Amino acid sequence: MNKKWWHDKVAYQIYPKSFRDTNGDGIGDLKGVTEKLDYLKDLGIDIIWLSPIYQSPFVDEGYDISDYYQIDEAFGTMEDFDTLLAEAKKRDMHILMDLVINHCSDKHEWFQKALKDPEGEYGDYFYFRKGKDGNPPSNYRSYFGGSAWEKVEGSDYYYLHMFAKEQPDLNWNNEKLLKELYDMINWWLEKGVSGFRIDAIINIKKDPDFESFEPDGLDGLAWVWRMVEKVEGVGELLEDLKKNTFERYDAFTVAEVFNMKENELSQFIGENGHFSTMFDFSAHPVFDKKKKPYGSTAARLEIMKHVLFQSQLKCENVGFMANVLENHDCPRCIDRYLPPYAQNDTGAKMLGTISLLFRGIPFLYQGQEIGMRNCRMESIDDYDDIGTRWEYQTAIEAGATEEEALEACYHSSRDNARTPMQWDDSPNAGFTTGNPWLKTNPNYKEINVKAQLQEEDSILSYYKELVALRRSPEYREIFTYGTFLPVLEDVQGLLAYERRLGDKSIFVFANLSEKEITVRHNVLAGGRILLNNLREIPTGEDEFTLKSCQVIVAL
Numbered sequence: 001m002n003k004k005w006w007h008d009k010v011a012y013q014i015y016p017k018s019f020r021d022t023n024g025d026g027i028g029d030l031k032g033v034t035e036k037l038d039y040l041k042d043l044g045i046d047i048i049w050l051s052p053i054y055q056s057p058f059v060d061e062g063y064d065i066s067d068y069y070q071i072d073e074a075f076g077t078m079e080d081f082d083t084l085l086a087e088a089k090k091r092d093m094h095i096l097m098d099l100v101i102n103h104c105s106d107k108h109e110w111f112q113k114a115l116k117d118p119e120g121e122y123g124d125y126f127y128f129r130k131g132k133d134g135n136p137p138s139n140y141r142s143y144f145g146g147s148a149w150e151k152v153e154g155s156d157y158y159y160l161h162m163f164a165k166e167q168p169d170l171n172w173n174n175e176k177l178l179k180e181l182y183d184m185i186n187w188w189l190e191k192g193v194s195g196f197r198i199d200a201i202i203n204i205k206k207d208p209d210f211e212s213f214e215p216d217g218l219d220g221l222a223w224v225w226r227m228v229e230k231v232e233g234v235g236e237l238l239e240d241l242k243k244n245t246f247e248r249y250d251a252f253t254v255a256e257v258f259n260m261k262e263n264e265l266s267q268f269i270g271e272n273g274h275f276s277t278m279f280d281f282s283a284h285p286v287f288d289k290k291k292k293p294y295g296s297t298a299a300r301l302e303i304m305k306h307v308l309f310q311s312q313l314k315c316e317n318v319g320f321m322a323n324v325l326e327n328h329d330c331p332r333c334i335d336r337y338l339p340p341y342a343q344n345d346t347g348a349k350m351l352g353t354i355s356l357l358f359r360g361i362p363f364l365y366q367g368q369e370i371g372m373r374n375c376r377m378e379s380i381d382d383y384d385d386i387g388t389r390w391e392y393q394t395a396i397e398a399g400a401t402e403e404e405a406l407e408a409c410y411h412s413s414r415d416n417a418r419t420p421m422q423w424d425d426s427p428n429a430g431f432t433t434g435n436p437w438l439k440t441n442p443n444y445k446e447i448n449v450k451a452q453l454q455e456e457d458s459i460l461s462y463y464k465e466l467v468a469l470r471r472s473p474e475y476r477e478i479f480t481y482g483t484f485l486p487v488l489e490d491v492q493g494l495l496a497y498e499r500r501l502g503d504k505s506i507f508v509f510a511n512l513s514e515k516e517i518t519v520r521h522n523v524l525a526g527g528r529i530l531l532n533n534l535r536e537i538p539t540g541e542d543e544f545t546l547k548s549c550q551v552i553v554a555l
């Protein structure tokens, strides 16, 4: 395998709106990101992915872009961005932009022109179709609920939006549009960004017939991803995209891909893949609480183990996946993945260790390193997220009480990850001196960066050690290029694996269960423990004991 500059890097996602506000308007900004670069450097971060900072009406928090060449004024200016780039470079850190090119904002100039003349030049940048017998062209339900077709007032046309109606889908069959997108991407690469996180990219290929599907809900609609799963040929579009942009700059790309077809992995990642890497979301459905068959959270953890192992093995000879526990679309990982007995510092450290030492590119999400938690909101008005609002409304319409609907949001809302970053115990967690755009989690007095920097046993101190171990000159190679081998996979409640390179091996043993576990393995016979999330030190020649949620890394 040819070595690439990004193979051994550790990445961190920033959600700029909630990271650090420097001018008191309650909205995080680019100056705030620059201010915290040293903090991130100290944590061991090499690559920073910024969620969208382009000009946007913020219907979907920046994932609706109205000008790809402008920084939204809420975040600052292009000069602020250039400063951030330069300061990052000085520290040998890389910046990734978020590339949202499946759709743009309805306020984008292209769409404004298209609306005036759906049959004209710009109309073909989008998908305008005539309705059928007074109904939309097909029965697709958008990702955020409701029809994926929006009627153009005063005409027979509808336009396609797989996400919100303010996010019209771009027509990737239009060569002129592609040229505009490629030029834009290259413009950012010329500027010095190291690559992109690529949003919702699997959706760019449409079935031109827009066939309806058997309804899968009482609304008579079918999820639009049914079309994505069925249609062929996304690969050609992705290759063309890569050849005309990323490849020319040796850029790093990490794709957000749901609904990939079986056996296509080698086309997506690896030496000749469309992307450098893509997020490993294989454990996602296991924690979807609506999917009952998986049972209790403890049972789900056990299933997660097998699913993630499968995924590790599948990509072994193909390429690198990007390992994530959190992002801006998910609840916090402690609340989401861990059973009540593990929802504590020990459990958080265990999860982090498992994820960061897997083979692949680790991605941390802001606040994960201090164990930030889901946030309770008083009413639906405290929520901002468009997806949450729809879920709440649907629950109410289905007969849930307000309390029940809010409880569901508390567990699943994307806003759980979007509350302000907790820097210290001053008002609003040191995020802003003004009114934060989204409520600050009241637990910031206990959970914040400042306190954890001072505390040797904190989650943050542990993450620093963990990242340092992964990046250390001694072990960097093995954690990057070592193969992944499951260890004692059939032992219930134990998650263990080996990373092996040449004649060197490192083992990770984690006790997922509530009870102590005796591990029949001789790693500690003459072996050495490199990392341990508890003070209790396991010993034993042929076997050793791990407390509940204890994890050790041993050599």
Ligand code: TEU
Residues within 6 Å of the ligand: 060, 063, 064, 100, 143, 163, 199, 200, 256, 258, 328, 329, 330, 387, 414
């Ligand atoms: O997410 C794509 C996507 O499929 C999500 O909508 C996902 O289904 C949902 O968040 C699960 O809760 C990306 C971005 O990450 C997301 O923030 C955007 O809203 C979306 O694209 C549209 O750009």
Ligand code: CA
Residues within 6 Å of the ligand: 021, 022, 023, 024, 025, 026, 027, 028, 029, 074
């Ligand atoms: Ca601000």
